[in-house]
Amino acid sequence: MAINNYELASKPYLRGSGDNIRTVVENCLEDGTRYSTNMRVLVGDRTNEPEDVLIQAVLDILKTELDPSSAIVQAQNKLEQAEQQIAQNKSEQDRLAQVIKQTEENAKVNQKVIHVLVLNSVMSKNIEYGTTYKELIELIPLAEVGKTLLTT
Numbered sequence: 001m002a003i004n005n006y007e008l009a010s011k012p013y014l015r016g017s018g019d020n021i022r023t024v025v026e027n028c029l030e031d032g033t034r035y036s037t038n039m040r041v042l043v044g045d046r047t048n049e050p051e052d053v054l055i056q057a058v059l060d061i062l063k064t065e066l067d068p069s070s071a072i073v074q075a076q077n078k079l080e081q082a083e084q085q086i087a088q089n090k091s092e093q094d095r096l097a098q099v100i101k102q103t104e105e106n107a108k109v110n111q112k113v114i115h116v117l118v119l120n121s122v123m124s125k126n127i128e129y130g131t132t133y134k135e136l137i138e139l140i141p142l143a144e145v146g147k148t149l150l151t152t
Contacts, residue, residue: 002097003052003055003059004029004059004144005029005030005031006027006028006055006058006059007027007028007029007030007051007055008025008026008027008028008051008054008055009026009028009037009039011047012024012025012047012054012059014045015041015045021043021044021045022039022042022043023038023041023042023043023046023047023054024039024041024043025041025054025055025057025058026038026039026058027039027059028054037063040057040058040061040062042054042057045149060147082128102115108149114139115139115140118136118139118140119140121136135146142151
């Protein structure tokens with residue numbers, strides 16, 4: 001597939017080994033009597049990528065080499081997008097922290113209510129000794145010598 005009349009001059013191939021693998025891509029432009037080629041090395045194994053992606057990668061490198069200001073503008077745009085994403089993440093993180101705090105407070109209130117209801121049921125002798133009574137008693141923490149129960 002051609003982009004702006006550029007085509008791959010040859011099949012991309014790998015150079016290097018281990019962690020230092022690079023893909024060599026060569027584009028060519030044939031327009032009437034004009035013929036030019038551009039060979040660039042891309043980081044990593046990109047031999048399985050579509051032709052148009054590889055051609056565009058080489059053209060982007062050429063554009064950066066010929067006009068570095070466009071690369072600076074692209075970098076600034078990416079930086080602004082990253083800063084916006086960080087701000088969004090921060091606000092989401094703050095919101096989630098508030099939800100967690102509220103959930104913890106609700107859990108404490110629920111535990112106190114359950115504790116009071118269990119104590120009331122056991123102490124009022126409305127429940128006969130049996131399975132239900134035993135299960136309710138298990139919800140009450142055991143008294144330990146030297147420890148005091150703090151109530152708030």
